[in-house]
Amino acid sequence: MKVLIIEDEKTLAFEMEKFLKKAFFLCDLAHSFKQGFNKLELNQYDYVLIDLGLPDGDGFELLSKAKKSNPDAAYIILTARGKLEDRVAGLDMGADDYLAKPFFLPELQSRMQAIARRKFKVAEALIPLGNFNIDLQKRFVFFEEEQIELSRKEFDLLSYLLLHKNRVLTRMQLSEHIWGNFVDDDYDSNYIDAHIKNIRKKLNVYAPTEWLETVRGVGYRIKK
Amino acid sequence: MKLSTKLILFITGSKLAIVGLFILLLPFLIGQIAANYTNFSLRNQQKKVLQNINKKGIDYYFEGDNSYGSYTMLKDEYIALETVAQTLKLDTIRDTKRIVEQDTIAYRVLSFTFQKNQKNYLLEIGKTTASINLYNDALQRFALYVLIILIALSIIIDLIFTRQLIKPLSQIIKLRLTNSRFPFKKKHGHIKTSTQDFKYLDHSLISLMDQINEAFEKEREFTANASHEFMTPISILQNKMENLLTEESASEAVQEHIVDMMKTLERLKKISRSLLLISRIENEQFSKQDEIEPQTLLNEIVEEISHRLEEKNIQIDIDLSHNKSLSNINHDLLFQLFYNLINNAIKFNKENGSIQISDHLEKGYYSIQVSDSGQGIKAEDIPHVFNRFKKTGHAENAGYGLGLAIVKSIANYLNLKIQVNSIPGEGTSFKVIFEG
Numbered sequence: 001m002k003v004l005i006i007e008d009e010k011t012l013a014f015e016m017e018k019f020l021k022k023a024f025f026l027c028d029l030a031h032s033f034k035q036g037f038n039k040l041e042l043n044q045y046d047y048v049l050i051d052l053g054l055p056d057g058d059g060f061e062l063l064s065k066a067k068k069s070n071p072d073a074a075y076i077i078l079t080a081r082g083k084l085e086d087r088v089a090g091l092d093m094g095a096d097d098y099l100a101k102p103f104f105l106p107e108l109q110s111r112m113q114a115i116a117r118r119k120f121k122v123a124e125a126l127i128p129l130g131n132f133n134i135d136l137q138k139r140f141v142f143f144e145e146e147q148i149e150l151s152r153k154e155f156d157l158l159s160y161l162l163l164h165k166n167r168v169l170t171r172m173q174l175s176e177h178i179w180g181n182f183v184d185d186d187y188d189s190n191y192i193d194a195h196i197k198n199i200r201k202k203l204n205v206y207a208p209t210e211w212l213e214t215v216r217g218v219g220y221r222i223k224k
Numbered sequence: 225m226k227l228s229t230k231l232i233l234f235i236t237g238s239k240l241a242i243v244g245l246f247i248l249l250l251p252f253l254i255g256q257i258a259a260n261y262t263n264f265s266l267r268n269q270q271k272k273v274l275q276n277i278n279k280k281g282i283d284y285y286f287e288g289d290n291s292y293g294s295y296t297m298l299k300d301e302y303i304a305l306e307t308v309a310q311t312l313k314l315d316t317i318r319d320t321k322r323i324v325e326q327d328t329i330a331y332r333v334l335s336f337t338f339q340k341n342q343k344n345y346l347l348e349i350g351k352t353t354a355s356i357n358l359y360n361d362a363l364q365r366f367a368l369y370v371l372i373i374l375i376a377l378s379i380i381i382d383l384i385f386t387r388q389l390i391k392p393l394s395q396i397i398k399l400r401l402t403n404s405r406f407p408f409k410k411k412h413g414h415i416k417t418s419t420q421d422f423k424y425l426d427h428s429l430i431s432l433m434d435q436i437n438e439a440f441e442k443e444r445e446f447t448a449n450a451s452h453e454f455m456t457p458i459s460i461l462q463n464k465m466e467n468l469l470t471e472e473s474a475s476e477a478v479q480e481h482i483v484d485m486m487k488t489l490e491r492l493k494k495i496s497r498s499l500l501l502i503s504r505i506e507n508e509q510f511s512k513q514d515e516i517e518p519q520t521l522l523n524e525i526v527e528e529i530s531h532r533l534e535e536k537n538i539q540i541d542i543d544l545s546h547n548k549s550l551s552n553i554n555h556d557l558l559f560q561l562f563y564n565l566i567n568n569a570i571k572f573n574k575e576n577g578s579i580q581i582s583d584h585l586e587k588g589y590y591s592i593q594v595s596d597s598g599q600g601i602k603a604e605d606i607p608h609v610f611n612r613f614k615k616t617g618h619a620e621n622a623g624y625g626l627g628l629a630i631v632k633s634i635a636n637y638l639n640l641k642i643q644v645n646s647i648p649g650e651g652t653s654f655k656v657i658f659e660g
Binding site for chain 1: 531
């Protein structure tokens, strides 16, 4: 999958690239409206990440131009402005998603994955996880033929960890994924722990869940 | 007391005092006037008599006698002329008593001596005191009536005039102070008045309000810009730390340090986001076109926050009895408002505590009340709970002190009123009144 990151803050662009590379995306960087426009004219991408606040032009304008040269790409708008109108305008102009800075990198990847599922109709087969099978589209967890009842948030948590398997996710990354960047001032909470405890309890009835690891002082990880 | 009332009271009071004084002095004054007038007429008569004597000779009066006396019919007045010793010299007007036909009568008497034909004569002209003071009472009464009527008239004129005069002041108070709510967005023209002071007051108030608006605008702009500018550096730091965390070379100890740093950064991020939200609300960047069923909204919030309720084993009881739908409101903001209130009710509650949510209809206004069984707020702290970054007492779970500041700016924006009641040790209740 080819990704074009159009972001004028170079450090930020590099960090995104670094993260996405590990998830096996091919990344291309542009740091201005002009660079981004040129690259879009020359190449075809699967994903285009556009920062709205470019120094030499409006991100929205770039989006509408890009849609002509790269009609099949998925577009994600990145912005520090965080205005509601921007979000609405972006989605109206055909962006597939919108992320307000600062966002967690696993969140970016998960949004890209979600677009893939929706837009490119990437149908994943049942994903095996220990003795269990997970259907991400229908949102079910199976043990052999038996369906296991998980709450919406528990399933979100499990599938998020699964998407980033072999990578430790912090409680902050997990809770922002589940509760969004809702303005709320309790950051250090153990609600994630409570949900993990519930997932383990529900699954342990059928089979051991040693693949779901607690990384002391850091967070959680699914090891496969 | 209002200025107009004070003015009227003062004017009336001072008028009555002057009138009172005048009434007290009236008998004396009228007596004085009567006496002066009598003296004047006595002198006139004296002049006439002397003219007659000069013209017609002293015998015109004496007719051979050596004295002359004449009384009017009722003995009100008399004239007497007689020869007296050469040494007597008189020219006086005084009150004396005379016995006339066995009656003692008080007279005001002019006595005057003059030389004529080498003889000394004494002329006396008298007028009874009773006849002098005859009209005093009637005069006094008349003066009193006229005075009362004049005073009443002048008070009425004063009333009308002062009201007219003060009118611009009450208009200024009403328009600029009572009816204007911060921020002063509505522009009103100048108040029409020809009084220089009121013009000055009105202009000063307008320019003061403009200055406040400008300062507020600057602060808002600063908050928005500052919190917005924080987002990019926070982004960079956060993403760097995330990548660092997954480096193969990072030991467990290093990873823990990175997570600690991320937690601190998370705090900075949430403070910036909260400030940004407040400034966005103050900039009116939210529509007010939603229609909301309180029951549905509260259910959504409780579902969102249920993990916190479970954690402290808090019983929440939503009991809405009025089937009310709220219109012209913003769903997300109202959600945030009640979310923060319920979140607070959980945060400051005790284990196994409870939260009551009820609705009321008072004086035509609908309200929703969130009450908790928590630690309560001290009376002296209540006015400050909505201040930004204000933390009261309990440090362990105080958050950043922006939750209620957000509640307040949302309430201002949506024209809601919030009442706080609290009994320390028993609980706190927040009542959201929909006044729109």
